[in-house]
Amino acid sequence: MRPVHWGRRGALAVVMAAVVLGVGEVAETGFDPLRVCLLVVLLVAAVGFVLDALGEPGPTWSTDTVRPAAPRGLDLQTQRYLSVMESHMAATLPDRALRDRLVLLAGRTLRLRHGERPDTLRGRELLGPELASLFTDPPRRLTRSEIERHVQRIESL
Numbered sequence: 001m002r003p004v005h006w007g008r009r010g011a012l013a014v015v016m017a018a019v020v021l022g023v024g025e026v027a028e029t030g031f032d033p034l035r036v037c038l039l040v041v042l043l044v045a046a047v048g049f050v051l052d053a054l055g056e057p058g059p060t061w062s063t064d065t066v067r068p069a070a071p072r073g074l075d076l077q078t079q080r081y082l083s084v085m086e087s088h089m090a091a092t093l094p095d096r097a098l099r100d101r102l103v104l105l106a107g108r109t110l111r112l113r114h115g116e117r118p119d120t121l122r123g124r125e126l127l128g129p130e131l132a133s134l135f136t137d138p139p140r141r142l143t144r145s146e147i148e149r150h151v152q153r154i155e156s157l
Contacts, residue, residue, distance in 0.1 A: 005048065013044040085147065096139035102150050103134050109157045128153055 017040040024031035081101065088098040106127060107118050116123040124132045130146075131153045142150075 005052070009044050009048045013041050016040045016044065088142065088147075089144070091141070094139045094141050098142060098147070099134055099139045102147075102154070106131055106134070106150075106154045106157070109154050113157055126157060 017037045020036050020040060021031060021033055024036070084097050084101055088095045103118075110116050110118055110123055110126060114123075114126055116126060118124065118127060118132070118135050127135075131150055134150065
């Protein structure tokens with residue numbers, strides 16, 4: 001609340017009151033000058049108090065965007081698959097995340113390349129017994145060689 005602001009606001013109130021009273025005289029409305037001046041002063045004071053309460057805008061902070069920690073040459077989806085496989089290999093209990101991803105990938109590949117669903121007889125034949133068992137068996141811990149065989153089978157579909 002610096003006095004400079006209130007000086008400017010007082011000048012604004014005088015100008016606004018003069019304009020309102022001038023318009024009132026031209027339109028012959030019969031405004032009460034004392035009430036008009038009081039209303040203008042109250043309006044300017046209220047706006048001034050609100051502006052003072054809001055204050056100056058605070059400092060603006062900018063942050064750098066965080067990039068995912070992926071090794072060079074890997075896109076985000078490949079990094080996610082790698083992360084799921086690493087967590088599956090490190091887990092002590094069976095994890096369904098890797099099995100679900102393999103099932104999803106096998107089902108999509110089967111539909112795209114052959115137009116078959118995994119629950120049909122032809123779909124199960126194309127998948128092979130080992131990969132088809134992923135769709136029906138409960139989640140279990142897969143070994144590296146099993147994961148590799150499943151991925152190779154999905155690629156060969």
